[in-house]
Amino acid sequence: MAQRRGPGPRGLSRETRGAAALMLLLPATMVHLLLVARSGPARLLGPPPYLPGLEALWSPRALLLWLTWLGLQAALYLLPARKVAEGQELKDKSTLRYPINGFQALVLTALLVTLGVLAGLPLEELAEMLLPLAFVATLTAFIFSLLLYLKALLAPTSALAPGGNSGNPIYDFILGRELNPRIGSFDFKYFCELRPGLIGWVLINLALLMKEAELRGSPSLAMWLVNGFQLLYVGDALWQEEAILTTMDITHDGFGFMLAFGDLAWVPFTYSLQAQFLLYHPQPLGWPMASVICLINAVGFYIFRGANTQKNTFRKNPSDPRVADLETIPTATGRQLLVSGWWGMVRHPNYLGDLIMALAWSLPCGTSHLLPYFYLLYFTALLVHREDRDERQCLQKYGLAWRDYCRRVPYRIVPYIY
Numbered sequence: 001m002a003q004r005r006g007p008g009p010r011g012l013s014r015e016t017r018g019a020a021a022l023m024l025l026l027p028a029t030m031v032h033l034l035l036v037a038r039s040g041p042a043r044l045l046g047p048p049p050y051l052p053g054l055e056a057l058w059s060p061r062a063l064l065l066w067l068t069w070l071g072l073q074a075a076l077y078l079l080p081a082r083k084v085a086e087g088q089e090l091k092d093k094s095t096l097r098y099p100i101n102g103f104q105a106l107v108l109t110a111l112l113v114t115l116g117v118l119a120g121l122p123l124e125e126l127a128e129m130l131l132p133l134a135f136v137a138t139l140t141a142f143i144f145s146l147l148l149y150l151k152a153l154l155a156p157t158s159a160l161a162p163g164g165n166s167g168n169p170i171y172d173f174i175l176g177r178e179l180n181p182r183i184g185s186f187d188f189k190y191f192c193e194l195r196p197g198l199i200g201w202v203l204i205n206l207a208l209l210m211k212e213a214e215l216r217g218s219p220s221l222a223m224w225l226v227n228g229f230q231l232l233y234v235g236d237a238l239w240q241e242e243a244i245l246t247t248m249d250i251t252h253d254g255f256g257f258m259l260a261f262g263d264l265a266w267v268p269f270t271y272s273l274q275a276q277f278l279l280y281h282p283q284p285l286g287w288p289m290a291s292v293i294c295l296i297n298a299v300g301f302y303i304f305r306g307a308n309t310q311k312n313t314f315r316k317n318p319s320d321p322r323v324a325d326l327e328t329i330p331t332a333t334g335r336q337l338l339v340s341g342w343w344g345m346v347r348h349p350n351y352l353g354d355l356i357m358a359l360a361w362s363l364p365c366g367t368s369h370l371l372p373y374f375y376l377l378y379f380t381a382l383l384v385h386r387e388d389r390d391e392r393q394c395l396q397k398y399g400l401a402w403r404d405y406c407r408r409v410p411y412r413i414v415p416y417i418y
């Protein structure tokens with residue numbers, strides 16, 4: 001997501017035009033990927049096999065299903081939580097409280113889906129409904145962000161995201177004005193970031209696995225691996241739910257179209273691309289290669305989880321025995337920066353682990369097509385942009401101490417390469 005800037009002296013700034021173009025380009029890319037994944041040649045860079053008319057995109061059944069799904073996840077969010085966590089301190093020195101019951105929502109959803117399937121619910125039919133479902137999810141994200149924009153017009157300045165009041169309505173609509181839009185204790189950004197999209201992603205994967213079993217008698221090893229790896233990723237995100245409270249999305253970014261579309265449509269319908277590809281393009285995969293891929297995923301997960309846990313533990317309590325021995329750099333803000341352990345290897349070790357996992361999710365799809373590697377390519381671009389944005393913020397926050405950190409840990413994501 002781009003850095004916020006105000007309008008230029010003559011109408012829309014370059015950034016605004018870029019952001020507005022993204023608003024059209026991203027849903028178009030998602031539809032392209034959905035169409036191409038089920039086409040014979042599956043060419044990422046080729047034209048789509050056909051241009052879908054409104055009758056292929058719009059389905060009242062898909063709308064009903066999608067609204068039921070959102071309603072179910074909202075109801076699970078409102079259930080009593082095992083813990084209520086406090087977020088970071090806000091501009092007005094207050095803190096917000098967040099229910100920690102995401103993993104519980106995943107387990108309850110799994111239970112409900114299992115009961116449904118045992119009672120005859122044709123879950124595999126979802127595989128045929130991805131296009132209209134993605135369309136209604138995009139429509140919902142658009143309407144929802146419009147409502148959020150209007151709501152934010154009434155919010156006090158202290159409730160706005162840094163830069164959420166650029167004065168340019170298009171920019172603010174896309175990147176979001178309010179930092180933590182809520183009704184009562186229901187936090188929309190926190191809810192959307194972890195529930196309907198992430199859990200929806202594993203549900204779509206499961207539906208594709210069941211559809212493959214229906215078509216070919218049993219799911220392929222490649223499909224099992226993709227399902228298993230991505231379930232681990234989502235399960236981990238929900239198990240470690242509290243850690244999201246210190247990510248940029250929650251502490252810094254407004255909740256506008258970009259994040260609403262990303263959370264509700266982009267994640268479930270494009271992150272499931274490998275499973276979609278495998279359904280229509282079965283790939284042979286033997287156990288030796290599968291074991292190597294599992295090892296790559298395990299290494300990625302180990303780095304990703306190790307780095308994220310080390311930073312979260314340190315930020316919560318620097319004298320925690322698990323991190324107390326690590327070398328640090330003091331900063332003028334009173335906070336310290338880790339300069340040994342994972343954060344002494346590269347400046348964004350968690351991104352490195354995430355990227356290694358992204359590779360492991362594509363490898364089961366073989367090397368005959370570029371399409372299943374879309375996630376890896378997109379994700380590399382996203383993380384390089386994110387890392388650049390984060391480093392600018394850290395330089396502003398920590399000044400000389402950040403420069404010292406960059407000198408002592410010269411590589412950003414990949415040791416000795418980048």
Ligand SMILES: NC(=O)C1=CN([C@@H]2O[C@H](COP(=O)(O)OP(=O)(O)OC[C@H]3O[C@@H](n4cnc5c(N)ncnc54)[C@H](OP(=O)(O)O)[C@@H]3O)[C@@H](O)[C@H]2O)C=CC1
Binds near residue numbers: 338
């Ligand atoms: N699957 C997906 O689509 C996506 C996944 N992700 C993943 O989400 C996770 C969170 O990412 P993100 O929010 O971008 O950023 P990080 O979790 O990496 O947080 C960055 C912040 O960490 C703190 N920090 C940086 N360096 C140090 C250090 N040396 N010592 C201590 N603290 C430090 C700084 O904040 P401060 O000092 O204020 O604490 C900095 O702003 C990552 O694992 C990423 O891979 C992200 C985007 C998309």
Ligand SMILES: CC(C)CCC[C@@H](C)[C@H]1CC=C2C3=C(CC[C@@]21C)[C@@]1(C)CC[C@H](O)C(C)(C)[C@@H]1CC3
Binds near residue numbers: 236258259263267
């Ligand atoms: C539509 C745009 C091109 C991009 C939108 C970006 C969003 C899809 C991502 C921004 C940050 C995200 C995070 C996760 C999912 C993707 C989005 C929403 C995350 C929840 C995935 C699981 C991880 O364990 C995490 C660390 C909790 C992630 C947090 C950031």
